[in-house]
Amino acid sequence: MRTILVTGSAGFIGYHLCRRLLDDGWRVIGLDCVSPYYDPALKEARLKILNGIDDFTEARISLQDRDAVMALMAEHAPQRIIHLAAQPGVRYSLEVPQAYVDANVTGFLTILEAARAFPVDHLVFASTSSAYGLDEAMPLSPHRGGNHPISLYAATKKANEAMAHSYAHLFGIPLTGLRFFTVYGPWARPDMALYKFTSAILEGRPIDIYNNGEMLRDFTYVDDIVEGIVRIAERPARGNPDWNGAEPDPATSRAPYRIHNIGNSEPVKLLRYVDAVEAACGVKAIRNYMPLQPGDVLATWADVEDLVEETGFRPKTSVEDGVKAFVDWYRDFYGV
Incomplete structure (x- = not known):
C-alpha cells in the first residue's frame, strides 16, 4: 500500500483530498x-x-516543529507529499x-x-490565484504572470514557488x-464568502458585497x-528540455518544477454568485454594497490549458x- 503525507488534512480542501485518496487506496498520514x-469545532x-x-493516521503537529515532522517522515516513509497547510485569508x-x-x-x-x-517521488504544494495580483491580461497564465502580488498572503505563496524552484534545482526534488x-x-x-452569505441570508442578516458586486x-x-490535485500528483514534475534562460518561462524550468492553474476557467460576476446563494436558500438577501477592500483583486480567470x-x-x-451542494451541506450540518 502506498503512503502519502497530506498537510492541512483538517482543512477544507485537505479533508476532501484525504477522503478521495483513501477511496483510491492510499494510506494517508494527515x-x-x-x-x-x-x-x-469544524476541523474536529x-x-x-x-x-x-x-x-x-492523524498527526497533530505544527510545521514549525521541525523535529516532530522529521520523526513523522522517518516513521511512515511516505512516497509522496501534498502540502496544503497554510495560514489562509487575504x-x-x-x-x-x-x-x-x-x-x-x-x-x-x-x-x-x-x-x-x-x-519522495513528488511534492505537490498549494499556491494561489492571488499571486497574480495586479496582472490584468486574461485569462491568467503561469507562463506570463504572477510577479505583482498585492497582499502578504499572496506574497508568501509566491515565496513558496521561488523556494520550491530552488530545491528542485539544487536537489532534484520533483515539485x-x-x-x-x-x-x-x-x-x-x-x-469564506459563500459561508458568510449563506449563514447571513438564512438568519435574515445583511450581506456585505464588496466593490458593489463588480468583481469577477x-x-x-x-x-x-x-x-x-490527484491527477497532477500522479505526474511528477520534470525538467523542460526547451527551457531558455534568455527568455525564461516562469511556469517551467530545466529543473523538475512546474506551476499549474486549477480553476473553472469561467469568470463569474459576484452578483451571479449571490443570486445562486439566494436561489439555493430560497430567500432574498439584504444586500449591503461596499467599496473594494485592500488586497482584493478585481478579476480572476484561469488559463487551464496546461x-x-x-x-x-x-x-x-x-x-x-x-x-x-454547499447550502444543502450547511442546512444538514447545522440543522437549519
Missing part, C-alpha cells in the same frame, strides 16, 4: 495543528470522519502578518527539508505548485480542485450546482 484561526468534525476511516494578512511568515514560509521550509531528507482559483463547496471555511471570480468547486494537456481534466462544475 498532518494538521488544528489552529484556532476559525472555529476548531472533519477529523472525526477521517479518523473513522481505515488507513488514515484580509487577515493585513492584521497578523507574522502568522503568514511563520506558517507559510517557515512551515514550507520544513516540508522542503523533509522531502530532501526523506526523498509542482498549484494556483487554486476561489475554491468553494461543502465543509468550506467560515471566513473564477469560482472552482472543491471536487474539481481535488480531481486536479492542466488539460497534462491530465485530460478540465474543471466544469457550474456555480449554481456547486452553491446548491
Whole structure:
C-alpha cells in the first residue's frame, strides 16, 4: 500500500483530498495543528470522519516543529507529499502578518527539508490565484504572470514557488505548485464568502458585497480542485528540455518544477454568485454594497490549458450546482 503525507488534512480542501485518496487506496498520514484561526469545532468534525476511516493516521503537529515532522517522515516513509497547510485569508494578512511568515514560509521550509531528507517521488504544494495580483491580461497564465502580488498572503505563496524552484534545482526534488482559483463547496471555511452569505441570508442578516458586486471570480468547486490535485500528483514534475534562460518561462524550468492553474476557467460576476446563494436558500438577501477592500483583486480567470494537456481534466462544475451542494451541506450540518 502506498503512503502519502497530506498537510492541512483538517482543512477544507485537505479533508476532501484525504477522503478521495483513501477511496483510491492510499494510506494517508494527515498532518494538521488544528489552529484556532476559525472555529476548531469544524476541523474536529472533519477529523472525526477521517479518523473513522481505515488507513488514515492523524498527526497533530505544527510545521514549525521541525523535529516532530522529521520523526513523522522517518516513521511512515511516505512516497509522496501534498502540502496544503497554510495560514489562509487575504484580509487577515493585513492584521497578523507574522502568522503568514511563520506558517507559510517557515512551515514550507520544513516540508522542503523533509522531502530532501526523506526523498519522495513528488511534492505537490498549494499556491494561489492571488499571486497574480495586479496582472490584468486574461485569462491568467503561469507562463506570463504572477510577479505583482498585492497582499502578504499572496506574497508568501509566491515565496513558496521561488523556494520550491530552488530545491528542485539544487536537489532534484520533483515539485509542482498549484494556483487554486476561489475554491468553494461543502465543509468550506467560515471566513469564506459563500459561508458568510449563506449563514447571513438564512438568519435574515445583511450581506456585505464588496466593490458593489463588480468583481469577477473564477469560482472552482472543491471536487474539481481535488480531481486536479490527484491527477497532477500522479505526474511528477520534470525538467523542460526547451527551457531558455534568455527568455525564461516562469511556469517551467530545466529543473523538475512546474506551476499549474486549477480553476473553472469561467469568470463569474459576484452578483451571479449571490443570486445562486439566494436561489439555493430560497430567500432574498439584504444586500449591503461596499467599496473594494485592500488586497482584493478585481478579476480572476484561469488559463487551464496546461492542466488539460497534462491530465485530460478540465474543471466544469457550474456555480449554481456547486452553491446548491454547499447550502444543502450547511442546512444538514447545522440543522437549519
